[in-house]
Amino acid sequence: MRDLVAAGKRLEAVWVGPPPGGAPTLVFLHEGLGCAHCWRDFPERVAEATGLGALVYSRAGYGASDPVAVPRPLAYMHDEARDSLPEVLAGAGVRDAILVGHSDGASIALLFAGSGLPAAERLQGLVLLAPHVFVEDRSIARIEEAREAFLTGDLRERLARRHGDNVDVAFWGWNRAWLDPGFRAWNLEEVLPHLRVPSLLVQGEDDPYGTLAQLDSIETKSGGPVSRLVLPACGHAPHRDQPEATIGAVARFVRELTG
16 A cells, blocks of 8 residues: 555555556556445456556545545546646656546546646556446436435445545535536547547446447547447446456457557
């Protein structure tokens, strides 16, 4: 375990496998209610399968990282890609990166890849698990259900095991942003033509947060090569619902990138 500092916030981080060197580093970007520990053993297994080192961290407001103010700005994912992620990579000594993003983390990865920032010039590829590039009714309905579960069910208690004192910041920072009427206009499709690196898209057929229209948009509009894997009997977290298939696909993708 090690700490990083980015955008003025202390972030909890875990390094797995070999340190940054001649090979790219896998950098894991968690979902909207996730943190470093929510990946479970997925980073370790991918690192072992590829021989690469992996950086896993909790964004500000999640896990054991510093809290943030809520409500979050509706452009919070843009802010993460522009302000925080470059400092994370620099602080960890990552030279060449393959970003592995889940849900919100996948959207942040796309924003970073298409940003034109100097830090993005060393990006080698993207692994996007259940990515979002626009808002769907299915997403909003599910997030409304999550709000009710947090207020009246046991969701807050379950999330507190991951986030501790950050539990309310983590939940409301995500939930209120997505349910804000202004968030309906959130759309990343204009970024996609600026992508130049290969992308692997992985989504479950039963994902309650989004349809395959998300993958279709990325595949059609991306400026870089795209491959996709749609998994049956799989929900919003392919790495948890179908770990063997997901790890195998990621390992093959990384081997193609690194030769």
